[in-house]
Amino acid sequence: MLILSCASKLRLLEGMLRRGLPDTLPVYGAVMHVNRGNPAGQEVLVDSWPEFKMVLTRPRREVAWDPSDYFTNLHTAFYRDEGACRALLGNSHAIDWDQAFQIQGLQDGVYENIRDIARARGLEMETYPYRPLLHPDPPAMPQYRPEKGLRLAPVSPAHALLLRDTWMFGENSWSLRYLSRLIRHFPSACLLDPEGTPISWSLTDPLAALTHGYTLPEHRGQHHARAVVGMLVAQLHAHGFPVYTRVLPHNEPSLHTLQCLGFHILPGVFHQLVDFDSQTCTVSISQD
Ligand SMILES: CC(C)(COP(=O)(O)OP(=O)(O)OC[C@H]1O[C@@H](n2cnc3c(N)ncnc32)[C@H](O)[C@@H]1OP(=O)(O)O)[C@@H](O)C(=O)NCCC(=O)NCCS
Numbered sequence: 001m002l003i004l005s006c007a008s009k010l011r012l013l014e015g016m017l018r019r020g021l022p023d024t025l026p027v028y029g030a031v032m033h034v035n036r037g038n039p040a041g042q043e044v045l046v047d048s049w050p051e052f053k054m055v056l057t058r059p060r061r062e063v064a065w066d067p068s069d070y071f072t073n074l075h076t077a078f079y080r081d082e083g084a085c086r087a088l089l090g091n092s093h094a095i096d097w098d099q100a101f102q103i104q105g106l107q108d109g110v111y112e113n114i115r116d117i118a119r120a121r122g123l124e125m126e127t128y129p130y131r132p133l134l135h136p137d138p139p140a141m142p143q144y145r146p147e148k149g150l151r152l153a154p155v156s157p158a159h160a161l162l163l164r165d166t167w168m169f170g171e172n173s174w175s176l177r178y179l180s181r182l183i184r185h186f187p188s189a190c191l192l193d194p195e196g197t198p199i200s201w202s203l204t205d206p207l208a209a210l211t212h213g214y215t216l217p218e219h220r221g222q223h224h225a226r227a228v229v230g231m232l233v234a235q236l237h238a239h240g241f242p243v244y245t246r247v248l249p250h251n252e253p254s255l256h257t258l259q260c261l262g263f264h265i266l267p268g269v270f271h272q273l274v275d276f277d278s279q280t281c282t283v284s285i286s287q288d
Helices: 006-017 027-033 082-090 108-119 157-166 175-185 225-236 252-260
Strands: 001-003 042-046 054-059 075-080 103-104 128-136 151-153 188-191 198-204 209-217 243-247 269-276
Touching: 001 006, 001 082, 006 042, 027 042, 027 075, 027 103, 027 198, 042 209, 042 269, 054 082, 075 082, 075 108, 082 209, 103 108, 108 128, 108 209, 108 269, 128 252, 157 175, 157 198, 157 209, 175 198, 175 209, 188 225, 209 225, 209 243, 243 252
Parallel strands: 075 103
Antiparallel strands: 001 042, 042 054, 054 075, 103 269, 128 243, 128 269, 151 188, 188 198, 198 209
């Protein structure tokens, strides 16, 4: 197991992951951010180099210091060889199994591998099967202008409280800190009313995926989310990021909005496995 810290190796890895898209998506997005200032303080592990068979991204210890914050303690996995995947994930130096954490991956088999390794440690991880969506041609996305009196802007750190209070899982000790970090460090967009209050917004995460899309209930059904997503997608595309997200299969309004904007649902499942801090969390964790 190696921690890749050399900038040229990390750039090489980014190129190799790009050639494996879309299976490599979450890992690729994480490595792109690592190579562009590393705002989430992630590190990249491989089983071997340069002929890697397994890549794992995880936050540095000093970033994931809160043992209950499984949103910040975010890992992604991509493998070419099941044996290498199991060996790396089973290595107690790769994942701190005593801490709440989550791991995401898109390729076939990733769910079963992680689940089995967790079970061997006596852990049953919660699993969330998302539909992966990718925009094949961001410049062709239809642009929706905001209605008169409304304006588009990045989400401001001053809006973090509103985002926390409207997030179905915002009642944790860490949720405000987590959202504030996303707002400060990653591209975001919102639609502001004439008083400067957001009525619709979307963030992106350390994997460069769109996340936390939300329109206040009294403003839904007016296509506000389309203008917000349009602004955010333009930013991501301008910086060379893939434009992708994950949505729970029953979230029809969200799937409908994204497909109207030209997103394609990819085959397969975008897996999120979560090891909750069992004392604090028993409910569903995301609105995506
Ligand atoms: C998904 C969501 C962001 C869409 O925002 P929006 O600004 O209402 O988006 P739209 O106006 O384009 O509506 C999308 C679809 O929702 C449905 N819809 C219409 N009116 C609605 C209403 N009053 N309430 C809820 N859904 C409505 C319609 O199917 C609509 O599409 P259509 O107008 O083309 O038929 C919003 O429903 C929301 O905040 N949901 C809760 C959080 C969530 O699920 N986030 C998504 C994470 S991936």
